[in-house]
Amino acid sequence: MLQVENINQYYGAAHTLRGVSLELERGKCMALLGRNGVGKTTLLKCLMGVLPASSGSVKLEGRDITRLAPHQRARAGIAYVPQGREIFARLTVEENLLMGLATHSGKKASTIKGEVYELFPVLKSMLHRRGGDLSGGQQQQLAIARALLAEPKLIILDEPTEGIQPSIIKDIGNVIRLLRERGDMAILLCEQYFDFAHELADQFMVLSRGEVVAAGVQAQMGDPEVKRHLAV
Numbered sequence: 001m002l003q004v005e006n007i008n009q010y011y012g013a014a015h016t017l018r019g020v021s022l023e024l025e026r027g028k029c030m031a032l033l034g035r036n037g038v039g040k041t042t043l044l045k046c047l048m049g050v051l052p053a054s055s056g057s058v059k060l061e062g063r064d065i066t067r068l069a070p071h072q073r074a075r076a077g078i079a080y081v082p083q084g085r086e087i088f089a090r091l092t093v094e095e096n097l098l099m100g101l102a103t104h105s106g107k108k109a110s111t112i113k114g115e116v117y118e119l120f121p122v123l124k125s126m127l128h129r130r131g132g133d134l135s136g137g138q139q140q141q142l143a144i145a146r147a148l149l150a151e152p153k154l155i156i157l158d159e160p161t162e163g164i165q166p167s168i169i170k171d172i173g174n175v176i177r178l179l180r181e182r183g184d185m186a187i188l189l190c191e192q193y194f195d196f197a198h199e200l201a202d203q204f205m206v207l208s209r210g211e212v213v214a215a216g217v218q219a220q221m222g223d224p225e226v227k228r229h230l231a232v
């Protein structure tokens with residue numbers, strides 16, 4: 001599904017990503033781990049095309065998307081939920097969701113509700129509230145719901161638990177679990193909250209100073225050698 005080969009990225013003279021490669025299949029969740037500033041968000045931006053990689057390639061279902069712009073990658077099937085819960089604060093919850101549809105998919109507005117309610121029951125009573133009036137956790141759920149309405153092949157979540165209360169973290173975890181069980185997309189989860197990632201991921205990759213220093217399956221995530229590279 002997703003094949004990333006030998007990505008290098010420079011910010012000026014700083015070599016921020018050093019030969020990063022990864023593979024991720026449909027129905028699987030990969031945790032992207034590492035301390036602050038090791039290059040995780042930079043890698044996600046390179047995958048989404050927000051930041052063109054200096055070298056390397058990105059393929060989605062065999063299609064080389066390395067040179068595509070972000071909106072073209074979105075059409076190709078990548079959804080990106082950036083850090084910081086990016087939603088339209090002045091628009092209502094319903095309008096935010098409709099934006100997701102308008103940009104990427106041919107789906108009718110009438111199909112929104114059932115799908116959103118199934119995954120995010122809390123949004124049901126909030127359709128007419130302004131995005132800016134929602135709590136941080138509700139905004140994060142709205143951002144994920146909007147991304148999912150585009151029916152992506154790959155969803156990239158950048159620290160979805162950051163600054164969010166425990167009950168909503170649990171709800172977001174349940175959504176990720178459900179998406180895995182459905183098996184129709186791949187999930188790349190960048191996360192500082194180790195236990196959350198450990199519970200949800202099938203596989204993991206750890207970055208340190210822009211390099212992959214550990215990778216493997218879920219059962220290996222708790223190894224001391226892996227934790228040595230993390231802030232846990």
Ligand SMILES: Nc1ncnc2c1ncn2[C@@H]1O[C@H](COP(=O)(O)OP(=O)(O)OP(=O)(O)O)[C@@H](O)[C@H]1O
Nearest residue numbers: 011014016034035036037038039040041042043192
């Ligand atoms: N626009 C930029 N210009 C120059 N350097 C940058 C820029 N963005 C990030 N960096 C640097 O690149 C390195 C990697 O940053 P990045 O945000 O990818 O790390 P991260 O692992 O996502 O960290 P965090 O968990 O804090 O978000 C850091 O040293 C950071 O200071």
